[in-house]
Amino acid sequence: MAGGVEELTLLGVVGSPFLHRVQIALKLKGIEYKYLEDDLNNKSDLLLKYNPVHKMIPVLVHNEKPISESLVIVEYIDDTWKHNPILPSDSYQRALARFWAKFIDDKVTTLRSLLPINYIDCDWKKIYDQICWRIFTVIIR
Ligand SMILES: N[C@@H](CCC(=O)N[C@@H](CS)C(=O)NCC(=O)O)C(=O)O
16 A cells, blocks of 8 residues: 555464464564454354455455465565565575475375364374374375
8 A cells, every 4th residue: 555554454263374374474574463363163254255265264454455375475475575585586496485385285284184173082093193104105105
């Protein structure tokens, strides 16, 4: 917003690694924002309005314009506020950074899908065995 006050709101849920990724980017840039905690069991109208495709947090709303997908948000932050760059300036190094970010995303999602919804009362030994096996199959692929 040229010359105006920036309005920055972040929708999230405490404990989400995807939210933390965005929060770290904003912290590195020293940018102030308003945080709104959502409830994934009862998603807010704001979340459904701003991320109608995936209905997932995090969503960054910059001057009424919503951006979703944590990696897309981090790149938007880096593009919009140029100080303290997050991605390297060299295009090959940037490609590598994107490669590893995507790699981590894919693996986190794969591992998370193994966790039961009610993981407090689950059989941890069984879960541990499944995760080890899954990591093994990913590595040898
Ligand atoms: N690829 C997305 C993943 C975001 C994601 O998985 N968010 C979870 C919380 S950690 C969510 O909103 N889940 C709600 C749902 O699946 O309905 C990103 O990087 O932002």
